[in-house]
Amino acid sequence: MNAYIFPGQGAQFTGMGLDLYENAPLAQELFEKANTILGFPITDIMFEGTPEALKETKVTQPAIFLHSVILAKTLGAHFKPHMVAGHSLGEFSALVAAGALTFEDGLKLVSQRAQAMQKACELQPSTMAAVLGLEDAIVERICATIEGVVVPANYNCPGQLVISGDVEAIHKACEALKDAGARRALVLPVGGAFHSPLMEPAREELAAAIESTVFSKPNCPIYQNVTASAIIDQTDIKVNLISQLTAPVRWTQSIQQMVNDGATHFTEVGPGKVLQGLVKKIHKDAETASATLETNL
Known part of the structure; x- marks a missing residue:
């Protein structure tokens, strides 16, 4: 088909x-x-x-x-x-x-x-970040522990999930995700927190x-x-x-x-x-x- x-x-x-x-x-x-x-x-x-x-x-x-x-x-x-x-x-x-x-x-x-x-x-400084090399469930769990707005935004493929939220929360989440074993947690050059x-x-x-x-x-x-x-x-x-x-x-x-x-x-x-x-x-x-x-x- x-x-x-x-x-x-x-x-x-x-x-x-x-x-x-x-x-x-x-x-x-x-x-x-x-x-x-x-x-x-x-x-x-x-x-x-x-x-x-x-x-x-x-x-x-x-x-x-x-x-x-x-x-x-x-x-x-x-x-x-x-x-x-x-x-x-x-x-x-x-x-x-x-x-x-x-x-x-x-x-x-x-x-x-x-x-x-x-x-x-x-209205509010916000951004997105690409997270590579972690299972979706781990990314979801870590995002839930971060103060501020940060959520999974794009489930692109296994091992590639984009998160979205306010700037401070995204940076905190990236550090936590790298500590949890993410291959990369990279803030993207976008103007806002789409799908959040x-x-x-x-x-x-x-x-x-x-x-x-x-x-x-x-x-x-x-x-x-x-x-x-x-x-x-x-x-x-x-x-x-x-x-x-x-x-x-x-x-x-x-x-x-x-x-x-x-x-x-x-x-x-x-x-x-x-x-x-x-x-x-x-x-x-x-x-x-x-x-x-x-x-x-």
Whole structure:
């Protein structure tokens, strides 16, 4: 069975999407529509901007969403998923690709999400850290002993868990995790504590936007970050999408469940190959590939 997976923040690069724009009329049309919806020429930043300009949350999230969704749409009849999943932001790309959201509504929600997260980041100094080489249960237990806000945020693959919280608590947790045998506990260059209780103001703001958006039944099950299980009901999709900002990304568990449900081939749709690497670490026998424009040319 074919599973399609969609990357999240961090996969951006200068020049992303330019090949689509130049070679697929549909892609050009959708990129121009995106410039109008967003109210600024995001294509200029994607195609020619500096890495610094691309790192701005209000740019990064729509840019990755656009690259992923437009690539999926240019695949046409070649895009035949039995199931989909997206890592954090990528969940919005997956929902649009699977027909649960329109392109326009998906882009508007992603833009609102980015701006709400940016505002939440500015309320309190916060960050994230990657923890390598410890079992999830040990990381969870140590985080629970640290004063302040620090929680597991991204279960990326066995032995790789990202924690999230206030700056002081993250630094304390990193020291404790290294003492417990972590190979590395490295503070990441991010602007805030994504997928933690510190994103509550953003969750509240985005909840209103999600509630007022029309969702359709997706063409195939989506394995959502919050539950790591196959979801097809629109009401459940909305509830999980609202919870996502303050809840952990259960990527390891999602891939394991997709494999249990019959997935044998995972195609990453969007910039980079990070998710393919994680899939291989979660299930070494899985076949992985990148979606490319050439598939449909």
